[in-house]
Structure formats: C-alpha cells, structure tokens
Amino acid sequence: MNILNTHLTDGNLCKICNSPFADNYLVKEMMFGFRDQFTYNQCSACNCLQIDKFPDNIDKYYPAYYYSFNADTAPLKRQPFFKRLIANIRIKKLLNDNRPVLRYLKPIKPKFSDRILEIGCGKGKQICDLFNLGFENIEGVDKFIPKEIDHGFGVKILKKDIKDLTPNSYDLIIMNHVLEHMPQQQDVLRGCLKLLRDNGCLMIAIPIIAEAFNIYKENWVQLDAPRHFFLHTVKSMKILAEQTGFEIRSKLFDSLSFQFTASELYKRDIELFPESNERCAYPFEKYFSKEEIENYQKQAIKLNSEENGDTAVFYLYKSNL
Numbered sequence: 245m246n247i248l249n250t251h252l253t254d255g256n257l258c259k260i261c262n263s264p265f266a267d268n269y270l271v272k273e274m275m276f277g278f279r280d281q282f283t284y285n286q287c288s289a290c291n292c293l294q295i296d297k298f299p300d301n302i303d304k305y306y307p308a309y310y311y312s313f314n315a316d317t318a319p320l321k322r323q324p325f326f327k328r329l330i331a332n333i334r335i336k337k338l339l340n341d342n343r344p345v346l347r348y349l350k351p352i353k354p355k356f357s358d359r360i361l362e363i364g365c366g367k368g369k370q371i372c373d374l375f376n377l378g379f380e381n382i383e384g385v386d387k388f389i390p391k392e393i394d395h396g397f398g399v400k401i402l403k404k405d406i407k408d409l410t411p412n413s414y415d416l417i418i419m420n421h422v423l424e425h426m427p428q429q430q431d432v433l434r435g436c437l438k439l440l441r442d443n444g445c446l447m448i449a450i451p452i453i454a455e456a457f458n459i460y461k462e463n464w465v466q467l468d469a470p471r472h473f474f475l476h477t478v479k480s481m482k483i484l485a486e487q488t489g490f491e492i493r494s495k496l497f498d499s500l501s502f503q504f505t506a507s508e509l510y511k512r513d514i515e516l517f518p519e520s521n522e523r524c525a526y527p528f529e530k531y532f533s534k535e536e537i538e539n540y541q542k543q544a545i546k547l548n549s550e551e552n553g554d555t556a557v558f559y560l561y562k563s564n565l
C-alpha cells in the first residue's frame with residue numbers, strides 16, 4: 245500500500261468541514277465501566293470532536309439493560325371529543341407548560357394535526373407521551389428495535405431505515421439525542437430534508453462542546469465513548485445544516501446538573517451504571533450532598549442563559565424557501 249495515499253485519506257480530516265485535526269483525546273468507556281479506550285480527534289476549524297474509528301463491536305457497548313430500550317411506554321388514551329373540539333385553545337395552554345418535551349415544541353408552534361416523526365425513538369416513550377397530550381398523527385422509526393411495534397390508534401414504531409419512508413410527508417421530525425450516535429451525519433440530514441414538507445421543522449437535540457468540555461476534557465460525560473461518534477459545536481452544527489440544505493432558525497440550551505455530577509464521577513474513575521445497577525438509576529445522591537447538586541443545577545441554568553451549556557436543541561428549516 246502506498247503510504248502517502250493512506251496518509252491522504254479522508255480519515256485524517258474532519259468529517260464535517262474537511263479541515264485537519266488540531267487535538268486528540270484518549271477517552272474511556274465509563275457509563276458501564278468497560279474502561280476500553282478510544283481516540284477522539286478535534287477539528288482545527290469547526291472544533292467538532294469525532295471518534296477516530298467507528299468501533300466494529302459497538303453492540304458490546306449497548307448492554308441489554310441500557311436505558312433507551314428499557315424506557316416503559318404509557319398506554320395510549322385518545323383525547324375525548326370535546327377536548328379535540330377546543331384543540332386550538334388547549335395547545336396554547338399546553339405549550340406554556342414547562343415539561344421538557346413541551347418546552348422544546350414551543351418555538352415550532354405545532355398543531356395537534358401536524359404529522360410528526362421521531363427518528364431513533366426506541367420503544368417510543370416520547371411518541372406515546374405526545375399522543376396522550378393530543379398529537380395523534382405521530383409515528384416513530386428505529387432500525388435497531390427487534391421488530392415493528394404497534395401501540396394502537398395508528399401509532400407505530402417502524403423498524404426501517406429513514407430512506408424507506410415517504411418523502412415530503414412530515415411537518416416535524418424529532419431527533420432526540422440520536423444524531424451523535426450516527427456515523428453518516430450528512431446522509432441523515434439529507435434524508436430528513438427529503439422527508440420534511442416545505443415548511444417543516446427538523447428538531448435536533450444533541451450534546452454540545454461548551455464549558456463542561458473545557459473543564460473536564462476527556463472526562464466530560466457527553467463524550468460517552470464509544471457510543472457518541474460526533475460531539476458538535478454550534479459552529480459545526482451550522483456547517484452541517486448548511487451543507488445539507490437547512491438553516492438553523494433557533495436554538496435552546498437545556499443542560500442540567502448532570503454535566504457536572506456525571507463528569508465528576510468519571511474524573512474519579514467511577515462508572516454510572518455497573519451491572520449491579522441494572523435499572524440504570526443515577527447514583528449521584530451517594531456521592532454529592534443535596535446542596536452540591538443544587539449548586540450544579542444553578543450553574544447549568546446560568547450556562548444555558550449564556551449559550552454555554554453542554555446540551556442544546558436546534559430548529560432546522562429548509563433553506564431554499
């Protein structure tokens with residue numbers, strides 16, 4: 245093999261903006277405590293962090309008790325007729341509710357009749373919750389579930405690739421902490437662009453490189469090696485959106501005390517979910533006082549207000565309209 249050609253492969257450049265890397269970090273798997281190490285490279289231009297090699301044994305790092313597959317779904321209950329009649333009044337009230345899922349929907353001004361798709365939804369916990377609030381035209385897709393799930397009332401979780409869904413048919417596509425797990429970032433966003441109706445919104449919640457990364461570096465919990473392949477900055481998200489036919493119209497920072505509590509544990513070489521903790525309950529009360537946790541939460545709120553929290557929601561719309 246020609247060494248020069250090998251050196252010039254894309255593998256040495258940022259998969260978002262094609263610039264050379266500036267730094268690299270050796271990151272341990274700490275959620276379950278395997279402690280296997282993975283190299284992450286950071287781009288010199290857009291600052292996106294990305295795993296050096298996609299692991300070929302990734303299944304090992306999603307044990308059966310992993311939370312997204314254990315999330316129980318609520319049974320579906322259709323809103324009664326009179327409530328559906330006053331849908332316009334109800335939705336305004338609902339969107340002022342501070343529950344996360346509703347807070348995230350507020351900037352979109354959705355209607356109950358909107359056709360909604362959630363990508364990478366597992367068993368569909370959030371889909372069932374949204375249905376029970378009144379969003380009845382909703383479905384999910386997850387190619388990693390064992391088989392298709394029918395929750396009733398036409399609400400299905402399809403076991404499909406997004407390429408196999410009907411183009412131009414959704415008003416809202418939700419990707420809730422899934423983009424960072426996907427190797428082909430541009431392909432996914434281009435796929436979403438095809439699926440969306442013209443004025444539709446693609447809502448992407450992801451971890452973001454911000455203050456928590458500056459503090460904790462390789463112990464930052466959201467690196468989540470090797471499950472997270474890409475850790476974006478606001479800049480790299482903007483580049484990715486523009487490359488794939490989108491513009492970001494707004495964003496919302498929603499980080500929590502978790503960025504401090506969990507990263508502190510990783511720094512002390514303590515895993516979050518050893519096998520003995522098969523319900524995947526966060527162990528923070530064991531390690532932090534109530535006051536410490538409250539302080540971390542206050543810091544998170546402050547960072548969010550400065551657009552420097554470590555998780556954010558981006559609202560993408562087609563840019564050619």
Ligand SMILES: [Zn+2]
Pocket residue numbers: 258259260261262263287288289290291292480
């Ligand atoms: Zn880059």
